[in-house]
Amino acid sequence: xxxxxxxxxxxxxxxxxxxxxxxxxxxxxxxxxxxxxxxxxxxxxxxxxxxxxxxxxxxxxxxxxxxxxxxxxxxxxxxxxxxxxxxxxxxxxxxxxxxxxxxxxxxxxxxxxxxxxxxxxxxxxxxxxxxxxxxxxxxxxxxxxxxxxxxxxxxxxxxxxxxxxxxxxxxxxxxxxxxxxxxxxxxxxxxxxxxxxxxxxxxxxxxxxxxxxxxxxxxxxxxxxxxxxxxxxxxxxxxxxxxxxxxxxxxxxxxxxxxxxxxxxxxxxxxxxxxxxxxxxxxxxxxxxxxxxxxxxxxxxxxxxxxxxxxxxxxxxxxxxxxxxxxxxxxxxxxxxxxxxxxxxxxxxxxxxxxxxxxxxxxxxxxxxxxxxxxxxxxxxxxxxxxxxxxxxxxxxxxxxxxxxxxxxxxxxxxxxxxxxxxxxxxxxxxxxxxx
Amino acid sequence: xxxxxxxxxxxxxxxxxxxxxxxxxxxxxxxxxxxxxxxxxxxxxxxxxxxxxxxxxxxxxxxxxxxxxxxxxxxxxxxxxxxxxxxxxxxxxxxxxxxxxxxxxxxxxxxxxxxxxxxxxxxxxxxxxxxxxxxxxxxxxxxxxxxxxxxxxxxxxxxxxxxxxxxxxxxxxxxxxxxxxxxxxxxxxxxxxxxxxxxx
Numbered sequence: 098x099x100x101x102x103x104x105x106x107x108x109x110x111x112x113x114x115x116x117x118x119x120x121x122x123x124x125x126x127x128x129x130x131x132x133x134x135x136x137x138x139x140x141x142x143x144x145x146x147x148x149x150x151x152x153x154x155x156x157x158x159x160x161x162x163x164x165x166x167x168x169x170x171x172x173x174x175x176x177x178x179x180x181x182x183x184x185x186x187x188x189x190x191x192x193x194x195x196x197x198x199x200x201x202x203x204x205x206x207x208x209x210x211x212x213x214x215x216x217x218x219x220x221x222x223x224x225x226x227x228x229x230x231x232x233x234x235x236x237x238x239x240x241x242x243x244x245x246x247x248x249x250x251x252x253x254x255x256x257x258x259x260x261x262x263x264x265x266x267x268x269x270x271x272x273x274x275x276x277x278x279x280x281x282x283x284x285x286x287x288x289x290x291x292x293x294x295x296x297x298x299x300x301x302x303x304x305x306x307x308x309x310x311x312x313x314x315x316x317x318x319x320x321x322x323x324x325x326x327x328x329x330x331x332x333x334x335x336x337x338x339x340x341x342x343x344x345x346x347x348x349x350x351x352x353x354x355x356x357x358x359x360x361x362x363x364x365x366x367x368x369x370x371x372x373x374x375x376x377x378x379x380x381x382x383x384x385x386x387x388x389x390x391x392x393x394x395x396x397x398x399x400x401x402x403x404x405x406x407x408x409x410x411x412x413x414x415x416x417x418x419x420x421x422x423x424x425x426x427x428x429x430x431x432x433x434x435x436x437x438x439x440x441x442x443x444x445x446x447x448x449x450x451x452x453x454x455x456x457x458x459x460x461x462x463x464x465x466x467x468x469x470x471x472x473x474x475x476x477x478x479x480x481x482x483x484x485x486x487x488x489x490x491x492x493x494x495x496x497x498x499x500x501x502x503x504x505x506x507x508x509x510x511x512x513x514x515x516x517x518x519x520x521x522x523x524x525x526x527x528x529x530x531x532x533x
Numbered sequence: 534x535x536x537x538x539x540x541x542x543x544x545x546x547x548x549x550x551x552x553x554x555x556x557x558x559x560x561x562x563x564x565x566x567x568x569x570x571x572x573x574x575x576x577x578x579x580x581x582x583x584x585x586x587x588x589x590x591x592x593x594x595x596x597x598x599x600x601x602x603x604x605x606x607x608x609x610x611x612x613x614x615x616x617x618x619x620x621x622x623x624x625x626x627x628x629x630x631x632x633x634x635x636x637x638x639x640x641x642x643x644x645x646x647x648x649x650x651x652x653x654x655x656x657x658x659x660x661x662x663x664x665x666x667x668x669x670x671x672x673x674x675x676x677x678x679x680x681x682x683x684x685x686x687x688x689x690x691x692x693x694x695x696x697x698x699x700x701x702x703x704x705x706x707x708x709x710x711x712x713x714x715x716x717x718x719x720x721x722x723x724x725x726x727x728x729x730x731x732x733x
Contacts, residue, residue: 125620126686127623129619129621129622129623132658134658136657136658138618138619139663141615144695146698146700147700149584152585197699197700199702202702202703203702210580211578219585220579227572227575230571234564289703290702290703294703305607305608345563347564446711447598447711451712
């Protein structure tokens with residue numbers, strides 16, 4: 098076999114150098130030589146992925162941490178214990194496991210399995226999504242208190258929390274609903290995992306955050322010194338689901354272990370403004386007919402809010418569809434064909450090297466745009482419903498005689514325990530009994 | 534203080550006991566419904582293969598754009614060049630190893646295509662050379678893959694190496710891949726190797 102590689106003309110090399118993009122498949126240009134000297138071909142090694150067993154170990158750790166968090170917050174009533182668990186969560190789920198996969202992001206995996214029948218939800222991911230919700234249904238948001246790595250890292254930065262005005266926090270409280278809806282919408286249309294893309298802290302856990310993430314996550318941490326846990330309260334999409342399930346919780350953290358004596362000492366204890374103060378008993382009662390009329394009015398306004406939201410969502414659909422890479426590619430290619438841009442992007446060059454004709458791409462983009470519009474109209478209706486229900490809730494007059502934790506927004510961190518004199522009495526009693 | 538709490542306690546039982554009871558009952562119903570819904574939903578969604586997923590790139594779709602080297606959160610990238618030796622022609626002038634305008638066909642740095650010098654060229658017998666990838670040096674730029682594919686047998690190809698990959702929930706390279714070559718694969722079969730007959 099007389100074959101010299103030098104015989105290949107250099108012109109071919111120039112073709113490569115020009116960088117013609119083509120799908121490279123194995124072609125047998127040069128048959129495998131028959132070696133005389135007994136050459137032994139080295140094996141191509143494929144290192145195994147992280148064993149699945151480790152994934153189940155993570156779930157065991159998660160379940161254990163949730164049990165511990167529930168016990169520390171509800172039974173032991175130990176802020177110190179919760180704090181230590183917080184540090185542990187940052188260390189294990191943050192720096193050791195490097196942040197993926199987290200229950201916040203798993204919303205998208207569950208949605209993907211819901212909308213894309215070719216994606217099978219792995220058992221481990223299903224459990225990572227379900228466990229915090231189940232615990233929340235029984236014990237409140239103990240996951241938020243000290244198990245969630247995103248919450249835990251922010252909790253360590255709570256320094257000098259200020260009160261956020263009620264109206265402002267209510268308006269900002271709409272953002273998690275929007276974020277949750279958008280996350281599901283973008284998964285449904287195939288645009289991708291938006292929550293993971295804007296994860297503020299994963300780069301810190303991996304110690305290699307890109308510049309944008311340093312500003313985004315670092316900014317949130319700095320803001321969190323004064324507005325405690327901004328991501329948890331005003332962005333986290335899982336917080337919406339956990340808040341709902343916490344409303345139904347069987348047991349929940351209480352400020353006082355005993356009866357509330359209305360001493361007002363806990364009023365400033367909650368950095369998350371999740372303590373609801375008692376209504377003023379001296380206040381004159383509003384005539385019943387008037388409050389009924391107001392409730393009726395706001396119930397009647399609900400459909401209007403939903404309609405407004407739906408319309409807004411429908412018109413935002415065009416812009417939202419640009420999150421999908423196929424839509425962006427179609428726009429780009431049409432723009433290039435119209436002579437709008439001088440240089441050809443890598444994406445469009447790759448697309449042109451493929452076999453799909455431009456019209457079918459445009460058609461595909463149109464279809465995606467259509468579903469995005471439908472989805473974003475639904476998202477708008479949902480947001481309208483949330484706004485309407487929020488106003489309706491404001492308009493309801495609830496009589497409260499005690500300082501209570503807002504079960505929806507309380508993160509079960511246990512900071513209020515120490516503020517309650519009843520708690521100190523309880524602890525003193527216990528220690529007295531112990532010495533007797 | 535005492536009188537206030539007592540008066541409220543006196544007033545409370547007749548007013549709120551049934552209310553609280555009803556509330557508690559509704560909460561129990563709501564909780565049971567939520568649990569049932571969550572359980573049924575997750576049970577329905579957990580289909581085969583039920584295994585955890587990992588990211589991999591399909592060498593048939595890959596266009597060697599070079600983004601694997603820059604978009605991965607790992608540094609150097611978790612994508613590495615892999616050599617399918619059974620496809621290799623063991624050429625003396627290797628399109629994956631040598632610069633297109635290489636003056637001499639030896640291992641001097643100015644002749645090499647690889648920007649990190651990650652390909653080790655060993656003489657076997659005249660005129661055949663073996664090419665091995667040093668994965669510690671490889672940054673997954675795919676220059677050698679493009680060279681070998683356009684000119685040689687296409688025995689070099691890119692793969693996500695799972696001893697390096699940390700398996701992000703959404704692969705940052707997949708988001709930026711112009712050819713949509715990345716997809717999730719079951720964790721027990723995490724590679725898409727190239728085979729002898731050209732089938733990936």
